[in-house]
Amino acid sequence: MRIAACDSAALGLGLMLGTALADARARVPELAVFDHDPAADIELLGWLADGCERYTPACMLDPPQGLLLDITGCVHLFGEDEAVLAKDLKARLRRHGLSGRLALGATPDSARAKAKYAKAAIGALPVEALESGDKVHQALRRAGLKSIGDLAKRPRTPLAARFGKAVVIKLARLLEEEDPRIIPRRSLPAIHTAQNFAEPVSRTNDVLATIEQLAGAAAVQLRERGQGGRRFEVSLFRSDGHVARLGVDTGGPTRDSSLLMRLIRERIDALADPLDPGFGYDLIRLAVPLAETLTSVQVGLEQKVDTDAEAVALIDRLSVRLGADRVRHFHARDSHIPERAALERAAQSGASHGDWQTPQPGEPAMRPLRLFETPQAIEVMASIPDGPPRQFRWRRNLYQIISFEGPERMAPEWWRHKRGYEAGNGGLTRDYYRVEDKEGNRFWLFRRGLYDETESPCWYLHGLFA
Amino acid sequence: MNNEVILSDISSPLLARGNWREYQPNKQDLLPVGAPAVDDRLQGGIVRNGLHEFFGAQKGDAIAAAAFALLLALRLPELGARIFWISGDKERQGSGRLYPPGLAELGGNPAKMILVQAANLRDALRATADSIRSKAAGAVILEAQGNAKLIDLTSTRRLALAAAESGVLALLVRGDAVPMPSAASTRWQIRSAPSLPLPGNAPGLATFDISLLRHRGGIAPFTAKVTWDHATRSFHDTPLSGGFSTVVTGGEADPELRIQA
Numbered sequence: 256m257r258i259a260a261c262d263s264a265a266l267g268l269g270l271m272l273g274t275a276l277a278d279a280r281a282r283v284p285e286l287a288v289f290d291h292d293p294a295a296d297i298e299l300l301g302w303l304a305d306g307c308e309r310y311t312p313a314c315m316l317d318p319p320q321g322l323l324l325d326i327t328g329c330v331h332l333f334g335e336d337e338a339v340l341a342k343d344l345k346a347r348l349r350r351h352g353l354s355g356r357l358a359l360g361a362t363p364d365s366a367r368a369k370a371k372y373a374k375a376a377i378g379a380l381p382v383e384a385l386e387s388g389d390k391v392h393q394a395l396r397r398a399g400l401k402s403i404g405d406l407a408k409r410p411r412t413p414l415a416a417r418f419g420k421a422v423v424i425k426l427a428r429l430l431e432e433e434d435p436r437i438i439p440r441r442s443l444p445a446i447h448t449a450q451n452f453a454e455p456v457s458r459t460n461d462v463l464a465t466i467e468q469l470a471g472a473a474a475v476q477l478r479e480r481g482q483g484g485r486r487f488e489v490s491l492f493r494s495d496g497h498v499a500r501l502g503v504d505t506g507g508p509t510r511d512s513s514l515l516m517r518l519i520r521e522r523i524d525a526l527a528d529p530l531d532p533g534f535g536y537d538l539i540r541l542a543v544p545l546a547e548t549l550t551s552v553q554v555g556l557e558q559k560v561d562t563d564a565e566a567v568a569l570i571d572r573l574s575v576r577l578g579a580d581r582v583r584h585f586h587a588r589d590s591h592i593p594e595r596a597a598l599e600r601a602a603q604s605g606a607s608h609g610d611w612q613t614p615q616p617g618e619p620a621m622r623p624l625r626l627f628e629t630p631q632a633i634e635v636m637a638s639i640p641d642g643p644p645r646q647f648r649w650r651r652n653l654y655q656i657i658s659f660e661g662p663e664r665m666a667p668e669w670w671r672h673k674r675g676y677e678a679g680n681g682g683l684t685r686d687y688y689r690v691e692d693k694e695g696n697r698f699w700l701f702r703r704g705l706y707d708e709t710e711s712p713c714w715y716l717h718g719l720f721a
Numbered sequence: 722m723n724n725e726v727i728l729s730d731i732s733s734p735l736l737a738r739g740n741w742r743e744y745q746p747n748k749q750d751l752l753p754v755g756a757p758a759v760d761d762r763l764q765g766g767i768v769r770n771g772l773h774e775f776f777g778a779q780k781g782d783a784i785a786a787a788a789f790a791l792l793l794a795l796r797l798p799e800l801g802a803r804i805f806w807i808s809g810d811k812e813r814q815g816s817g818r819l820y821p822p823g824l825a826e827l828g829g830n831p832a833k834m835i836l837v838q839a840a841n842l843r844d845a846l847r848a849t850a851d852s853i854r855s856k857a858a859g860a861v862i863l864e865a866q867g868n869a870k871l872i873d874l875t876s877t878r879r880l881a882l883a884a885a886e887s888g889v890l891a892l893l894v895r896g897d898a899v900p901m902p903s904a905a906s907t908r909w910q911i912r913s914a915p916s917l918p919l920p921g922n923a924p925g926l927a928t929f930d931i932s933l934l935r936h937r938g939g940i941a942p943f944t945a946k947v948t949w950d951h952a953t954r955s956f957h958d959t960p961l962s963g964g965f966s967t968v969v970t971g972g973e974a975d976p977e978l979r980i981q982a
C-alpha cells in the first residue's frame with residue numbers, strides 16, 4: 256500500500272506521494288491513514304465545480320484534482336481585476352478547510368500547468384508540463400532542454416519531426432499561442448440572469464421576489480429574441496458553496512413571468528425535501544436552457560377567455576406538482592390488439608392525435624369504456640366448448656349471461672413474435688364476446704386461444720361497458 | 722303588519738347579495754339531461770355550474786356511476802369542451818383505465834380528454850379544485866372510490882363554490898361509497914339496467930336506472946330509466962318493451978307525471 260494523497264503537514268514531515276505505507280508509518284508512527292476513495296474525490300470536485308458556477312457558467316472538471324474555469328468576460332462582475340475573484344475563491348475554499356493553488360493563464364493548458372508546477376512564468380515550467388510521456392521528457396532533458404522556456408526558443412519544425420505533431424501543438428497551447436475552448440459541464444444557456452447579494456438572503460419570500468425580478472428580466476431578453484422559454488432553471492447558490500437547482504418545464508413557449516412564478520411556487524411546494532437556505536443564498540440565477548419561437552398575440556377586445564391558453568397553464572401547473580407523467584392525454588396507435596390501440600402520453604409532450612371511430616346511430620359501442628391493464632382471469636361455463644359463455648365468476652361473484660354478441664375474432668400480431676410466421680409460434684387468437692347479465696352489467700370477455708391452437712383456452716374479462 | 726315590512730326590508734339586500742344563485746338557478750344555467758321525463762322532473766336539468774355526486778347502487782355499479790357522469794359531461798353544448806378526468810392510483814388499479822375507442826363510440830372526443838392521476842386523494846382533491854377554478858375545462862370529473870374522510874362537507878363546499886364561480890360542471894364519482902353529507906347540488910344513485918336487446922339477442926345501447934337521492938332546490942327524489950344515444954349525445958327515455966311499465970316512478974310531489982304506456 257502506498258500513499259495516494261497527503262496534506263501539507265505530511266509533506267513537511269518528509270512524506271511523499273508514492274511512499275510505501277509501512278515506510279511512512281515507520282517514520283511517523285502517529286500518522287493518520289484513510290482509504291483512498293477516488294469516487295468521493297470526484298464527487299467533492301463536482302460539488303466545488305457547482306459552487307464555482309457563481310463565477311462563470313463555463314466550468315470544467317480536470318480530474319483528479321483540478322478545476323478549469325473560463326472567466327473571460329466575467330471578471331468585472333466581481334471587482335477590478337482577477338485578484339479580487341481569486342481572493343474570494345480562496346476565502347471560500349478556506350472556509351471549508353480546503354486549500355488550492357490558483358493560476359491564471361490565457362489558455363486552459365497554461366493555467367493548468369502553472370497551477371500544477373506552482374510557477375508564475377510559462378518559461379520556467381519543466382518539460383514535464385508537455386505531458387507527452389516519460390520517453391519524450393527524458394529525450395528532451397538529455398538534449399539539454401529542461402524548461403518550456405528553452406523549448407520555446409528552438410525552431411518547431413525539427414521538434415515536430417523528432418517528437419511528433421502532438422508535442423508541438425501542446426507547446427503552442429502552453430505558450431498561449433493557440434486557445435482551445437474548455438468543454439463546460441453544463442451547456443451554456445443562451446439566456447440567463449443573475450442577482451448577487453452582499454448579505455445572504457434566506458427568507459423564502461425574498462428568494463421568490465428575486466426570482467420574479469429575474470423572470471421579468473429574462474422575459475425582456477426573450478421578447479427581444481421573439482422567443483418563449485420551454486424550460487427554466489433556477490440555481491440558488493448558498494453562501495457555504497451548496498447549490499440547489501429547481502427546474503420547471505412548460506407545455507408551450509412562454510415569457511409570462513406570473514405564470515412562471517406560479518410554476519416555481521408549485522415546484523417548491525412539491526419538493527421532497529424542502530429548500531434549506533442554511534446561512535442564506537448569496538447568488539440567485541435564472542437560466543432558460545430551452546427556448547422556442549413565440550410571436551406576440553393580439554388580445555381580443557372582448558376579453559374572451561382563451562380556454563386553450565388556460566388549459567396549457569393548468570396542465571403545466573398540475574404537471575409540475577404531480578409529475579409530468581401523471582397528467583396525460585390519449586394517442587391512437589395503429590394496432591388491432593385492444594390494449595395496444597390506445598396510448599397515454601404526458602400532456603405536456605405535444606398535442607393529442609388519433610382518428611377515433613364513432614358507430615352508426617342506434618348501434619351500440621363495440622369497445623368498452625374501461626379497459627383493465629391486465630385482463631382479469633375468470634371462470635367461465637359455456638354450453639359448447641368453443642361457444643359463447645353462459646355464466647362466469649369474477650371476483651367471487653357469479654354473473655348469468657342473458658344476451659351476447661360475438662365472437663369477434665382477433666388474430667395475434669404474429670410479426671411481433673420470433674419466427675411468428677411458423678405454425679404455432681405466432682401467438683394465440685382471441686375470441687371476444689360482448690355480454691350482458693340479467694342485472695344489466697355489460698362486459699367484454701375473451702377466450703385466449705382456439706381449441707385447435709391450445710388444449711385448454713383460458714377466459715379473461717378485458718373491459719367494462721357503460 | 723309592522724313585522725312584515727321589516728322582514729321584507731331585511732330580506733331584499735340578502736337576496737341582492739347573490740348568495741342564492743346556487744340554490745335558485747336561472748334557466749340558462751341548467752344542463753338538460755335530454756330525457757324529457759327526467760328534465761320535466763328536474764324543471765329543466767341539472768345546474769351547470771354546480772357540483773353533482775354519483776353513487777353506484779351496488780359494488781358492481783361503479784362503472785355505471787362513472788359512465789353516467791362522463792356522459793353528462795358529453796352533454797355540454799360546447800362541442801369539444803375539455804374534460805378533466807382526475808383519479809387516484811387506487812381507482813385505476815381497481816376498475817381499469819379509461820379506454821379511448823370506447824369513449825369515442827359513446828360520442829366523446831378522446832382528444833379533448835385530459836387524464837390526471839394523483840397518488841392520493843388529497844392531491845386529487847387539490848388538482849380538482851384547481852381544474853375547476855381555471856376555466857380550462859368544460860367539465861371536471863373526480864373519481865374517488867370507497868369511503869373517504871377527506872370528501873366531507875367542507876371540501877365539497879369548496880368545489881361547489883369554485884364551480885359556481887367559474888361555470889365549470891363539477892362531477893364527483895363515488896362508486897361504491899356510502900353517501901355522506903355534502904354540498905353537492907344533486908346526488909344520484911346509478912345502476913346498470915338491462916338494455917333493450919338488438920336483433921339476435923345482442924346487448925343494446927347503454928341503459929341506466931338513475932335515482933335522484935337529493936336535490937338542493939328541493940325537488941323530490943324520483944327514479945327513471947334512461948338510455949344513452951351517442952348520435953345525438955343525449956339521454957332519452959328508455960323505450961318500453963311492451964306491457965305496462967312506469968318510466969318515472971316515486972316522488973309524491975307530482976303524481977300526474979307518471980306515464981303509462
